[in-house]
Amino acid sequence: MTFDLSLLRQNLDVLTKGAIMTVRLTAISGVISLVGGAALATVRSNAGPWLSAPLTAYVELMRNTPLLITLYLIYFGLPMIGIVIPTVTSVVVALVMQHSVFIAEIVRGGFLSVNATQTEAGKALGMSDWEVFRIVKFPQIVATIVPPLTGALVIIMHDTSLAAAISLVDLTMAAKVISQRTAASFEPFIAIAVAYSVISWSIGAVAKHVERKTLVAR
């Protein structure tokens, strides 16, 4: 297994590049999916029938088709209609398209977690609608959605591995490259599996910290 470690040292350049790309993709996609998902959830909860139907169609489409197909559509399809974007952007777009749907579900759960009676209590005190949202609803929604959002972020991170399908150098592609370069076939993949676990764990640790600060006992 020492063979393993020297191998890693020799290929540290591509591994580092891959790790940075994975973190980058996860962070950017995570943030945009969060915004997109929150927007989607808000729009859907206030949407009339004309808007509801196409949104539901989109949601069901994303839930029932592989991310890889969506990625290929973006990567191969957009240039065909004249939209040329960097490879990284294609991956981000595909990830956001898919995951904003999942995050919208989580946010919707957050909306539902606030009792209607809470709104009433706020209004009875003389709060305007905006004040009810700011003071009563928003803190409770945040407390509810932090744990599942963490899970969603970890899944986003896993899905960034699909970047390897279009040869973008993330952790998975890095492992593929190393395994093709050297005699070690599977060792790089064990290494990146560990790397993915480490990143998951870090996300979890940060999340627990945030959870403790926003926890609402009910």
Next chain:
Amino acid sequence: MMVGIPSAVPILFSAVWETVKLSGAAIAGALILGFILAEASLQGGRVAAAVIQIITQLIRGTPVLVFVFLVYYLLPVAGIRLDKTSTAIISLSIFFSVFFSETFRSAVAAIPQGQRQSGLAMGMSRWNVERIVVLPQAMRIALPPLMNLSAIVVKSTSIVSIIGAWELTYATNELVMRTMQPFEYLLAAMAVYFCICYALVWLGKRLGRRLNVSQKDA
């Protein structure tokens, strides 16, 4: 719509069939293996349960693609030479077995202790209680989530195209490269996946509703 290559249609049909077979085999494998893991975890004592828990966490911390690559490169090292499709089936079966196992375990946990106690009070052996009282009810509870998981497995089969296994996504990708017509073929593939997954999820919901009703009557 399939401009340019009339011969594409039989290829696609063949590819869809291949995906169905691949999914079916992977789901079957995951079901069997998952069931074994669940039983081992529930009946096998604390050590077995702990080991299985560790394995579950390790696998869940890894992206599907990375796991598939790992198995793909690991099998030859262990002296097993298989074609890509079989490798795909094995890797997906193992990967998803831990998810199926979790589903079985929560289903069993959802059955109130009173059920087991009635069985024992009737004079059933512990094995009979499992077989006659617990398992049939657990299967009913597990069915909808199992159907959802199956849909996820179907979506994941697209990922094995990356190691070169031939199925719908691989075939579609090839056609896209050859004809430079991404939209037609990718959207068609999307539609196929959508139909399969949506049907599985819908079936799960239907069965879930029907089985729940009969549980209430019982």
Next chain:
Amino acid sequence: MISVQKLNKSFGALDVLKDMSFDVRKGTTSVLLGRSGSGKSTMLRCLNLLEYWQSGTVEIDGKLIEAAGDSVRPKGWRPQDETALRRRVGMVFQQFNLFPHLTALENVLVGPRQLLKVDKRESQDLALSLLADVGLADKRDAYPAFLSGGQQQRVAIARALAMRPHVLLLDEVTSALDPELVGEVLDVIVDLKARGLTMVCVTHEMHFAEDVADEVIFMEAGSVVEQGPPAQILQAPETAQMKRFLSRFHRGRAYA
């Protein structure tokens, strides 16, 4: 202080309030008494515009509210007018409805600090003195989940009082409490009476009305059936409905 005139409200085909009329004099406590489903809570919620109604008027704290329909804001009332009214008319709920993400003190502070924009020092002093008045000064940093029902309800009362309301509405405020906790809330309400606060309470419990009311307004099926001071109406009921309602309480069951 409050004058309700011929108020009618229906939910679709169901008539909930029929020609409701009653007055509440300043500094007194009126109790809307009746069975579940008599419409008393709905009537109360009309007083701070948490409900709208079809016809009739409410005059409260000098403001006149004329109906414009069941789901429509009253004539001439804008959202900010409603908000302004609710800042002068406080409400306490059956289920307390404290904000779970805020401590007891923070719950009481919300009104003065965030809504009335009173400065930090003054609102802190006010909140602390109100918590002391309801006997919970030592629980200021506790979250609602860690308070008993009676304690939560007292915080809820302090929260409503922090807005310095001219009228306080209390909706079944002891109904969700275990019997041994009712006393502590009752004490607070009696204290508020002594201080001259105008209050309207809703309850289905005769004993609550007895302890607290200057005027009892007995409701059944959306209308006032009988009304008068508690001594009169509860000892010497005139109508058959009132007698029937009271008989439930006299069937030898002791009330804690």
